[in-house]
Amino acid sequence: MTDIHEASHDGARELQAMIAQAGVVVAFTGAGISTESGVPDFRTPGSPWLKNKPIDYEDFIRSDEARREAWRRKFTMDDLYRGAQPSVGHRALATLVARGTSPGIITQNIDGLHQAAGIPDEAVVELHGNGTYATCLACGLRHELVDIRRGFEATERAPECVACGGMVKSATISFGQAMPAEAMRRARDLTLACDLFVAIGSSLVVYPAAGFPLLAKQRGARLAIVNREPTELDEIADLVVRGEIGDVLGPLAATH
Ligand code: NAD
Numbered sequence: 001m002t003d004i005h006e007a008s009h010d011g012a013r014e015l016q017a018m019i020a021q022a023g024v025v026v027a028f029t030g031a032g033i034s035t036e037s038g039v040p041d042f043r044t045p046g047s048p049w050l051k052n053k054p055i056d057y058e059d060f061i062r063s064d065e066a067r068r069e070a071w072r073r074k075f076t077m078d079d080l081y082r083g084a085q086p087s088v089g090h091r092a093l094a095t096l097v098a099r100g101t102s103p104g105i106i107t108q109n110i111d112g113l114h115q116a117a118g119i120p121d122e123a124v125v126e127l128h129g130n131g132t133y134a135t136c137l138a139c140g141l142r143h144e145l146v147d148i149r150r151g152f153e154a155t156e157r158a159p160e161c162v163a164c165g166g167m168v169k170s171a172t173i174s175f176g177q178a179m180p181a182e183a184m185r186r187a188r189d190l191t192l193a194c195d196l197f198v199a200i201g202s203s204l205v206v207y208p209a210a211g212f213p214l215l216a217k218q219r220g221a222r223l224a225i226v227n228r229e230p231t232e233l234d235e236i237a238d239l240v241v242r243g244e245i246g247d248v249l250g251p252l253a254a255t256h
Contacts, residue, residue, distance in 0.1 A: 004240045011241030012248045015198070015224055018239060019101065019252065022196035022222070027093050028212055029107045029114070032201020032227060036087035036246050039111050040080070043203055048080060057177035060169060061137075067158035067167065074131075074170050075149055086117035088246035089200065092253040094118045106187045108202060108209050110172045125186045127179065127209045129172035134159070138166025145170075179208060191216045198224045201245050204231040 005011030019025055031041035042049045052073065059066040086094070094117040096102040104123040105114050110131035114124045134143040141163050148159045148168065159168040173179060191197065197216035204210040204225075210232065217223045217236050224239040225231055226248050234240045241248050 002234060002237050002240055004234070004242065006242050009247070011226070011239070011243055012251050014239055015226070015241060015248065016252060018196055018222060018224055019096070019198075022101075022194075024194045025096060025102045025196045025198065026190045026194035026216070027096070027102060027105050028197065028199045028202065028209075029089075029093070029105060029109060030200070030202025030204075030206075031109060033087060033089045033093075033245055034084070034109055034111055034113055035201070036089065036244070037084040037111075037113055038081050039084050039113075041201070043205075048077065054175050056175040060174060061167070064158060067169075068152075068156065070170070071148070071152055071158060074145075075152070078131075078145070081111070084111065084113065086113045088253070089249045090114055090117035092249035093200075095253045097123050103193065104186075104190050106190055106212060108206060125183050125190065127173075127183050127187060129170075129180065131170055131172045133171050134168050135171045136161035136164060136166040136168050139164045142171075143168050184208070187212055188215070191221075192219055195221050196224065197221045198226065199231070199233070199237075200226045200249070202227065202231065203229075204233045 005014060035041050040047050055066050055070045060070055090113050093105055097119050104125060105119060106125045107114055108128050110128055112130055112132040115121055133145060134148055139161060141161055151159055161168055191212045197213055199213045213223055213233055222238045225234060225237045226241045226245060228242060228244060
């Protein structure tokens, strides 16, 4: 039966106890862990992400105007949360990784804040890519946003790869774009390796990402969910903590 805690401090204690009992802990994070860093989430009413209909992958490939619009929006969003720093939640998870309690984090986020909190790149699985740089869709070469922005602002032309002339896109996964196979494989390995899976700050409605908490539970791990509002998977969780992520995860940094 699901143990639901509305009071963050009771829930935080329960979560600490579960982590202390567990051998291997894997956290799965959504946009909610970054709101305390000043990065808005996706579904909370008023979200700037919902202001425009997303440009899907097909449109990006097909239309030069769609590419230019995607880059305009990208720079506008970047300006909204420039200088965002890791939250208490990011730092608590970095502590779990540093102490060997957790082999890695699976994230839906694209903001790079787990790495900024000190988790090595190889211990962060980014299911939806990374918005802090861009890649060429043809040859995969990495491009830095600062260079792309300078060129775009000077010419209003969508960037092309300096090496092969291919289309350059933010290194995130758009609607309609294939999930990154390597990240999906690593996420599955982490999920199957853990005996406690903790989903944090996600509405758990975006698939296939939300399939990982489900898989963990089906394979016998315990499932804890930390979110300020109900999620799609609360019913199957062993523990649900409804509260602010910083309040719930903050004590972990001190005790584990
Ligand atoms: P979501 O917006 O669907 O859900 C976020 C959940 O976190 C909500 O249920 C919200 O109530 C909760 N929440 C927000 N702040 C919280 C806090 N401080 N404490 C407790 N709960 C809090 O996000 P999602 O499930 O990650 O899906 C959105 C998709 O959009 C992701 O796949 C991601 O790729 C993308 N996205 C990423 C970012 C980012 O990188 N920071 C930001 C917005 C959207």
